[in-house]
Amino acid sequence: MKRxxxxxxxxxxxxxxxxxxxxxxxxxxxxxxxxxSGGRGESRIGMTLDLSSHGVLISAAQSQIPTPGSKxxxxxxxxxxxxxxxxxQLVVRGKVVRVGPATFALLFERYEFHIRKPRQALP
Numbered sequence: 001m002k003r004x005x006x007x008x009x010x011x012x013x014x015x016x017x018x019x020x021x022x023x024x025x026x027x028x029x030x031x032x033x034x035x036x037s038g039g040r041g042e043s044r045i046g047m048t049l050d051l052s053s054h055g056v057l058i059s060a061a062q063s064q065i066p067t068p069g070s071k072x073x074x075x076x077x078x079x080x081x082x083x084x085x086x087x088x089q090l091v092v093r094g095k096v097v098r099v100g101p102a103t104f105a106l107l108f109e110r111y112e113f114h115i116r117k118p119r120q121a122l123p
Contacts, residue, residue, distance in 0.1 A: 087116040
């Protein structure tokens with residue numbers, strides 16, 4: 001006999017959040033580029049506002065906000081080093097699903113961690 005478990009998700013049970021995954025407020029520096037048929041667009045700088053396993057909310061200059069539906073390549077400077085010494089970056093490919101004043105939301109299509117080249121010391 002097959003059994004079915006029904007779960008009630010009332011707003012009073014879990015708040016009004018409807019997202020599938022929890023978002024964590026974190027501010028990390030990132031670079032992003034639009035993906036076009038001819039390659040990548042100009043590199044731009046932004047900052048994460050919050051991050052989840054499915055997407056990220058990014059803050060950027062109003063003039064550099066991509067249009068909804070744009071595909072992006074994003075590299076986030078990860079705050080924790082591998083084994084405490086090897087710098088990492090989160091590399092993401094995704095789609096812009098929402099834009100606002102100086103912010104945009106990116107839905108992840110693919111993501112992975114890469115080893116980041118160490119920064120050179122300034123002279």
